[in-house]
Amino acid sequence: MKDLLQIAAVLAVLAALHRPLGAYMARLLTSRRDTTVERLIYRAVRVAPRAGQPWRVYLRDVLTFSAVSIVALTLLQSIQGWLPLGRGAGPVHLDQAINTAVSFTTNTNWQSYSGETAVTQLTQMLGLAVQNFVSAAVGIAVVAAFIRGLAARRTGRSASGGAPPLGNFWVDLTRISLRLLLPIAAVGAVLLILGGAIQNFHGPQTITTLDGSQQTIPGGLVASQESIKVLGTNGGGYFNANSAHPFENPAEWTNLLQVALILLIPSALPRTFGIMVGDRRQGWSVLGAMAVLFLASLAATVWAETALTGDAKLAGASLEGRELRFGTVASAFFATATTLTSTGAVDSFHSSYSGLGGGVLMFNMLLGEIAPGGVGSGLYGMLVIAILSVFICGLMIGRTPEYLGKKIGPPEIRLVAGYVLVVPACVLLGTGASLLVPGVREAILNPGPHGLSEVLYAFTSASNNNGSAFAGLGADTPYLNLALAAAMALGRFVPIAFVLALAGRLAGQTPAPPTSGTLPTHRPLFAGVMVGCALIVTGLTYLPALALGPLAEGLS
Amino acid sequence: MHTALRGTLRSLWTSAKALAALSLILGLAYPLAIWCIGRLDPAAADGSPLTDAAGRTVGSTRIGQPMHSPELFSPRPSAAGDDGWDAMSSGASNLANDSAELREQIAARRASAAQANGADPAQVPPDALTASGSGLDPDISPAYARLQADRVARANHVDRARIDALIAANTQHPALGFLGEKRVNVVTLNAAVRALHA
Structure with a gap:
């Protein structure tokens, strides 16, 4: 009962934010007004913000921006040891650096490296966290362009004779990063610090513990990265243990906050869609389909993890790979949210889930992550x-x-x-x-x-x-x-x-x-x-x- | 073709400039601003350090520690690093729920926890048998704390009632009555046990 209340509380918060956030995003993606900072960026980068792009140009700019991001992030990992906050770290070896660069640029955040030791604090903040923002912005930009294509009402051809424009990629990228992701991420980061997530420049500190042994405790700018990690459905943890780590996800309520941030934008976007195509009911039917799949999967995972009996289960192993402060049900909730969006953050380790529970999580991803998706x-x-x-x-x-x-x-x-x-x-x-x-x-x-x-x-x-x-x-x-x-x-x-x-x-x-x-x-x-x-x-x-x-x- | 190539080259240059501009804001200004805000609550932002009576830092209240002394409470098993509790190598065992290796580990942990605390093996709670997700879980269940209370009281030559009071003082209840699990922070609990002799 208590466990179901936790889930209900998160869903209630999302329901309350659905309309205002959906409307805000629709205004953001259709407004013709730029902020001062945005105008400065457009001038520095030399783009004409009101110039519409046909689909080929929009796609070209998505691809070149992502390609440049991959190269820059690979380079950053290769020279990280000589940069500030390097602390003697060596370069990430090339195949792993490429894997990580592609991973963060594609909003995947597969991690074949170990966060504590392989990358420096500068790589985390200037490389990985930046891609957490912009790869999320690219995803939202593409869906904005798609909705504009669906909604286009023009009768004649555009002046150049080509296909009508789908918007401007550079404007979408900048606005979504600065006016949608950044403010919400900042609020989330402050809340995470209040819960106990760390935000410091400390190097690893070795201390003598209560029973006289040695333990080395890492530092880092964790809260700021953690919040965009979940908000942008990225999922790449600062530390190896990801959202199971007490410095990333310190309390039961920060765990629920992370689930809410994961689902926040994906669940509000159908509202944005409905507004932009001029028929809100279309948004409701899309949201309805997402909700049915989400709730069915959540029920299956929670059932598999709490009710199924296996050998290890009889021994009480439903806590293997899980943190005590979250418990089995909240962990299953997080696991459902992370696999049904394209997040991939984990607060518990899916490999230790029951055969069927793990199977449901895999099926969630195979569904194409559409309920509600990244x-x-x-x-x-x-x-x-x-x-x-x-x-x-x-x-x-x-x-x-x-x-x-x-x-x-x-x-x-x-x-x-x-x-x-x-x-x-x-x-x-x-x-x-x-x-x-x-x-x-x-x-x-x-x-x-x-x-x-x-x-x-x-x-x-x-x-x-x-x-x-x-x-x-x-x-x-x-x-x-x-x-x-x-x-x-x-x-x-x-x-x-x-x-x-x-x-x-x-x-x-x-x-x-x-x-x-x-x-x-x-x-x-x-x-x-x-x-x-x-x-x-x-x-x-x-x-x-x-x-x-x-x-x-x-x-x- | 020639114009397409020129367009792509120009787009690459625009991408580089846009990435640089956004990196300044999102990769430097944003984390630094959050760092500044974090200074309002430095204890949390610096990792919730735990200091002993002499003022030395002996750990973090949020990061579990290895405990081998009989006069202290044992934490959950840990799969972080080769010997467990390696805070530079956080992580889980990743053993499958039905694996023979996990079954053996559980049996061994059950036997050793029962023996160490002079308890019935059937009474050992699940959190004492399983490794956590991070390998750094600072908490144990109230049941596991109670199981160890007699042993800790004897080893410290104090009444069981004093140990029970320390357990109660270090027990966290679900926030608002429904957020999270009831649990005992074993790091602060052990610090309190050490302070008995201070």
Whole structure:
């Protein structure tokens, strides 16, 4: 009962913030006014803030910005020892530096390094934390461009004769970073310090403990990074133990605060969508589909972790890999939130979850992280599912499929199909190929089906840009670092390319007025179809792999 | 093609400048501003240091410590680093819930906790049998504290009632009645036990 109250309290806070935050983001993404700081940045960077970009230009700027970020972050890790706050740290070795750079730039935050020892405080604040902000901003920018494409009402072609513009990437990036993420992150960081998270420049301090042994305790600018880590659904912990570490997540209420920050923006974005397309009911049906999937998954995980009996469970092992201050249920709540968004932060270690509980968490990521998903990426993923649902319904009832008045013809559905297939291809080909590579099987910690789950989980986590680990896998090998980096990059940028191409096509269409034959997409029935569609696509794609890993383990 | 290449090159240069500008604000100004705010509560921001009667820092109230002395309370098992409680190598065992290795570890911990405290093995609570997520969990359950109370009282030559009072003083109750679990901070509890002789 007490445990359910904790969950209810977080959901109530999110419900209260849904409308105001959704409206604020809609204003932010449509306003023509810039702040003084923003005008200074546009002048320094030399961009014309009112110049709209067609989809190809928008995509090009997303890709170049991300590429520059990867190079800069790799470089920073390579020279970190000579920079301030270096404290004698050596450079991160190249394959791991590339893995980490791609990981943070793609909003994945897979970590093959150990936070306490491998990276310096300057790398954390100037490299990793900055990417926590801007990779989150890129995700929100892409969904903003997609919504503008869906909402475009212009009848004629733009002056240049090309597709109508989707907004300006540089403006979206700057505004979202400075006026959405920064203020909320600052409030979150102060609250975390009040709870006991650290924010200092100390190096590791060795002390003599109460019983006379030695212990070395690290310092760092943790609170400021922790807050954007969860708010931006990034998930890369300052320390190895991530949100289980007492300096990152010191108390029971900071744990719930982190869950709330993880879900805050993804759950409010459907409201923004509804406002921007001029029909709030469309936002409700998207949110409804997300909520159904979220609550079902939460119930399954909590049930698996509290009620299932296994050998270790009989011995009382439901606390293995968990912190006492959070307990089993709040840990399962965090685990559900982190895997259904693309966060990947952990406050408890999923490898020690029951076979079925761990399987549900993996299934959450395989769903494509759409309930509610990562910041921005969750909503565009769900909107792709909505378009797919419209198409399937159109086939069943024999009408031309339309979404928000835009016709979904063969070219559009080809882009949708491409989007849906990229990530499964990365996951299944990556897992299959890796099992054939010498050395990978040796990197697996647990034998049998759980071992396959470790590798499958790693590629699922990387391709879906989640970043959580079934951490049994010893992933710091050159092959796994680079293979997972490739999975992260493909799993992030190829779907973004499909989404922006789709946005460009839809922007060029004149919306058709609704007729009596138009399928309404704002009703609960349609939300139900979206849920079914998401489950069927995921189920058909992954069932064989799941059967060999977590299902085999849960049934044996 | 030529214009596309030029556009891409210009975009790369714009990206570099934009990243630099945003890094100044988000990577320097923001963490420094939060650091300044943290100075209002330096104890928390500096890691909640724990000092003994002589004023020496003996740990952090938020970071669990290894405890081997019979006159002190034992913390939960730890998988941080090779020998546990390595605060520079936080982490969990990652052992699967159904693994034989975890089963063996639990059996061994149950036996040793029961023997050390002269208790019935069936009474050893789950937190005494399992490694935490961070390996640095500063808390134990009230049940595990009670299990050890007799042993600690005997080793310190004090009444059980005095130890019980210390346990009660170091027990944290769920905030607002429903946030979190009832638990005992074993680091501050052990500091209080040491202070009995000060």
